[in-house]
Amino acid sequence: MILEAKDLNYYYQDGENRRYILKNTSASFEKGKFYTILGQSGSGKTSFLALLSALDSPHSGTVLFNEQDIKQIGYEKYRRNNVGIIFQSYNLIPTLTAVENVLVPMSITENELPEDKKTVAYNLLDYIGIVKSKADRFVNKLSGGEQQRVAIARALATNVELILADEPTGNLDEEMEQEIIDIFKKLAHEHQKCVIVVTHSNEIALQSDQTFSLKKGVLTTDE
Amino acid sequence: MNFIKRGLLGITRKKGKSLILLAVIFILGNLISGAISIQQATDNVESTIKERLGTAAMLELDYEAIEAMNESEMMELEISNIDIDLIKQIGGLSYVKYYDYSMSTALGSESIESYQGEEMEEENIIWDGPSMEFTLKGINYAPVIDFEEQKGKLVDGRVFTTDEVENGSAVAIISNKLAEKNNLNVGDTLTLDNAVYDYSETGEEELIASRDVVLEIIGLFEPQSAKEDKGESSDGGMMDFMDIDYQNTVYVPNEVVSSEQRYYWEEYVKFDEDYADMLVDDDDLEYYTPIFFLNNQEDTEAFKEEVMPLLPELYLVVNASDQYESIAAPIESMSKISGYVLLVAVIATVLITGLVVLLFLRDRKRELGIYLSLGERRSRVVGQILIEVMIIGLIGISLSLFSGNFLAQGVSETMLEADHDQFEEDTIYFNEFETDLTTDDVLESYQVKLDANYIIMFYVVGLLTILVSTVIPLTYIVRLNPKKIMM
Ligand SMILES: Nc1ncnc2c1ncn2[C@@H]1O[C@H](COP(=O)(O)OP(=O)(O)OP(=O)(O)O)[C@@H](O)[C@H]1O
Ligand SMILES: [Mg+2]
Numbered sequence: 001m002i003l004e005a006k007d008l009n010y011y012y013q014d015g016e017n018r019r020y021i022l023k024n025t026s027a028s029f030e031k032g033k034f035y036t037i038l039g040q041s042g043s044g045k046t047s048f049l050a051l052l053s054a055l056d057s058p059h060s061g062t063v064l065f066n067e068q069d070i071k072q073i074g075y076e077k078y079r080r081n082n083v084g085i086i087f088q089s090y091n092l093i094p095t096l097t098a099v100e101n102v103l104v105p106m107s108i109t110e111n112e113l114p115e116d117k118k119t120v121a122y123n124l125l126d127y128i129g130i131v132k133s134k135a136d137r138f139v140n141k142l143s144g145g146e147q148q149r150v151a152i153a154r155a156l157a158t159n160v161e162l163i164l165a166d167e168p169t170g171n172l173d174e175e176m177e178q179e180i181i182d183i184f185k186k187l188a189h190e191h192q193k194c195v196i197v198v199t200h201s202n203e204i205a206l207q208s209d210q211t212f213s214l215k216k217g218v219l220t221t222d223e
Numbered sequence: 224m225n226f227i228k229r230g231l232l233g234i235t236r237k238k239g240k241s242l243i244l245l246a247v248i249f250i251l252g253n254l255i256s257g258a259i260s261i262q263q264a265t266d267n268v269e270s271t272i273k274e275r276l277g278t279a280a281m282l283e284l285d286y287e288a289i290e291a292m293n294e295s296e297m298m299e300l301e302i303s304n305i306d307i308d309l310i311k312q313i314g315g316l317s318y319v320k321y322y323d324y325s326m327s328t329a330l331g332s333e334s335i336e337s338y339q340g341e342e343m344e345e346e347n348i349i350w351d352g353p354s355m356e357f358t359l360k361g362i363n364y365a366p367v368i369d370f371e372e373q374k375g376k377l378v379d380g381r382v383f384t385t386d387e388v389e390n391g392s393a394v395a396i397i398s399n400k401l402a403e404k405n406n407l408n409v410g411d412t413l414t415l416d417n418a419v420y421d422y423s424e425t426g427e428e429e430l431i432a433s434r435d436v437v438l439e440i441i442g443l444f445e446p447q448s449a450k451e452d453k454g455e456s457s458d459g460g461m462m463d464f465m466d467i468d469y470q471n472t473v474y475v476p477n478e479v480v481s482s483e484q485r486y487y488w489e490e491y492v493k494f495d496e497d498y499a500d501m502l503v504d505d506d507d508l509e510y511y512t513p514i515f516f517l518n519n520q521e522d523t524e525a526f527k528e529e530v531m532p533l534l535p536e537l538y539l540v541v542n543a544s545d546q547y548e549s550i551a552a553p554i555e556s557m558s559k560i561s562g563y564v565l566l567v568a569v570i571a572t573v574l575i576t577g578l579v580v581l582l583f584l585r586d587r588k589r590e591l592g593i594y595l596s597l598g599e600r601r602s603r604v605v606g607q608i609l610i611e612v613m614i615i616g617l618i619g620i621s622l623s624l625f626s627g628n629f630l631a632q633g634v635s636e637t638m639l640e641a642d643h644d645q646f647e648e649d650t651i652y653f654n655e656f657e658t659d660l661t662t663d664d665v666l667e668s669y670q671v672k673l674d675a676n677y678i679i680m681f682y683v684v685g686l687l688t689i690l691v692s693t694v695i696p697l698t699y700i701v702r703l704n705p706k707k708i709m710m
Contacts, residue, residue: 046710049710050706050710055596055705055706055709055710056706076595076598076600077598077600078598079596079597080596080597080598080599081598087709091589091592091593091596091709092593093590093593094590095232095233095237095590096224096232096236098234100224103224104224104229104593104594104597105598106224107224107226107228107598108597108598109596109598117396125416144437154597156679166710170435
């Protein structure tokens, strides 16, 4: 078990009332598997993912990474060394080229990386489907699908085993969506990563190894 | 792609914004550098002029305090003389390089003619009363303090010996011009008349008594005025008057003057007995003017503080450099203005640069959020922004280093000219210290320079200002929440 959520509670204060987004939510995730978290808009999927990726902290409960509380690891440190995050709106730095965007986390992480980071970055992009000529372009001159590939490459650049994605295909057409999902599957099954993807698409959920459903603060799973 | 490299790319990849920031810093930098340039120039004037004013200190009556007195206070007013013991005590202080005290009197002569300047040689003097055109100036400091201080220069013969000073020997040092005019040489004697007149009754003077003052000439001096070196004097009249006065000065030991004074009053008192009652004792005749020269310009305040308690009531210590304030009024006002400009410029720079940087950072909110979501330390994100701003700041400051200095030159020149025009003519500051400094000298010593002092000062002030201006925008970074930005 690489990642485990234990009794997470998360709410928004709504005047006097607490509006619970997550109620005593627990879940566990393993390496080599492709997970989806399914739920309607506003059900709290992003909130849950933010807790798993240490961009936010729960009001109670813990998130364990390799049995260790991520609060203990340190949220910043956990983000730079243990997790790769992919967002719906790519979140690339527009003044940098594709390959430079991939290089950014490589100088932030403390993980051991090969000497020649630039070559690694090019190879990663190539593997994800961005050829060298496109890798040297500024990211705002790439298509949405290409930009999301760069974001995936960036998430992989620090050599992490855990990939979290929040509606990564939300802005893409179906064909592009499938290509991205195929990449996630490959990462999980061929490279032994733990991939957790938040989506509201049943088609994607059907392709995953395990699906969690979030409804009214309660997380259920099909297994 | 570490934060330093990111900072450099941040500058080059966003040229438009970098240029805007550069322009803002450059413009504000000009104000700061101009103000610092003028400050430094005025500081320079202060030290040069004070240097030239010298380290002389005198003891003076506090005329302002006396004037402020009411009638009854005035009636009780009793001013005691400064006696020789006190002068010697003050002269013994460690600040004092050397000192002298002197008694002067005016005498006439039948046997020699006074020097009346080069041009006025043929003119008749209209004053037909008893002439007293020679100043007998007593000295106690044998090498003659006026020569040590370059007011005059010994050109022939020798100065006094301590024995001569102590014994009050009848020896004198006169000016070269005076000697030439009367065909006198070192070793010759000259005779002055100590004549006692009665002016009281008719207005017509009446000779009561007279005696010859026979002095042996032991040396000749020439005035050493700084103005003379310049050839043409800018204000002939006043300078000539001062020069003629000095040419007719006869240096003698104090005792010679004192004995002539005594003779004068003894004879006068014989004639006018009412007056005799007013003179209580001999001491009233022993009135010496002391002058002290300090080792160091910086000692003037400390010297003042130590001497003031020793002085009798109503006396003040006056330093030659005290005149700086009145001489350099235009410079002082400019120094003040530039001080305000500097303050305002620094505050404006902090606010304007801070706001511009903050606006640019808000535009880059997403980028900053990305770094944070990738686990970058906030301190390094702050570091990256600091690098970007400080590099642009350094360039902007360096550019305004020269242009601001150049601007200051032009601006202060105009200001000084305007100030200068307010003075009808070249004003000479004439007082007991006999300065020959004029406003022209002050204005001439004003120079906006591009020296190491200025450069260092400007970089320190400029870069610190920009550093402070990044404080507001950087607190913005510290408070960024990556989840809100990214998700
Ligand atoms: N700052 C906030 N204050 C109050 N309520 C909030 C805040 N942010 C989100 N919410 C609410 O919390 C709930 C969960 O939001 P979340 O973004 O996790 O939903 P989601 O499942 O990701 O939705 P979507 O599919 O539209 O992205 C929503 O009902 C939302 O309105
Ligand atoms: Mg969402």
